Amino acid sequence: MESKRQQKMASLLQQELAQVMQRDLPHLFGGGLAPSISMVKVTPDLGQARVYLSLLLGNDANERLEIVRDNAKAIRQALAKRIRQTARVVPELIFFHDDSAAYAAHMDQVLGTLDIPAAPKDEADASEEKPARPRLFKGE
Template structure:
């Protein structure tokens, strides 16, 4: 169960890191991939934050994530600059790929295929 402060910090990190990606992202992973922040999960002591990213418009999502890891310090510095008036200590950040939307599309396509093959009853 997240505390109110954890939810506040998570939302603050999510909004500000999204802005950092808008400004710095094209220099790090190029103009083609579209990277969005889907979720942020800070630890109860707010010392660490897991940032979940949705990566679109590229076939190699892992390469984008690796490029972000290489520029980890640059991204954290930009985030710290935006958060310094709001948080006493900037949490250590780590990046993860959020596969939720990909999984949703996969399941949706599976249902479409089952309907086409008449293996599912029609909703009438």
Template structure:
């Protein structure tokens, strides 16, 4: 039963944070950012938000710094939009799965080229 609730809360956090970052945050350091996933602990005290940023390493680092700086604002706005007793602590992390997937796809493409030659 707890797994279902944490999953629903995670999806709602993902939806609300996406809207907040897109419409409310005006920090120019935040580039083209996508929230790829949210993991919430069973007691709803922490939420790990996985982000994917389009651009080079410097843009990724700047976006992460800007999100960490806006963490308090995002958490308070999230608390207003989602009715929970305690708003979870937000921890932003990079989602490396997109880059890893494109790397694997590139390797598979090279293998198929070698097989045809």
């Protein structure tokens, strides 16, 4: 379970890394869309941050992840400039590919192709519109 301190740092890193990738270092992605940051997890000592990138657009997800990993030092330096007043130490950034959105789209496609027949109707249900009231006593 993450502490409040870890959660605050993860939230700060997620917001600021998104700004760094979109505004400060867009040239790293060759004019294409910068990857979106789906989640950041910080170790208890705040020394490392695991950054999960959503690389949905384009088929070159592995190449784009390698570009980010190769430029991790530049990204960390740009991040340090943005959070130097807030954080004492900028954590080491470790980037991972987050494919949960692609998996959800795949599962949606699989569920959409299933052929599920409709439930059969009972003859008793078809003749009565309202369900019968339960009898509480013999005389009712």
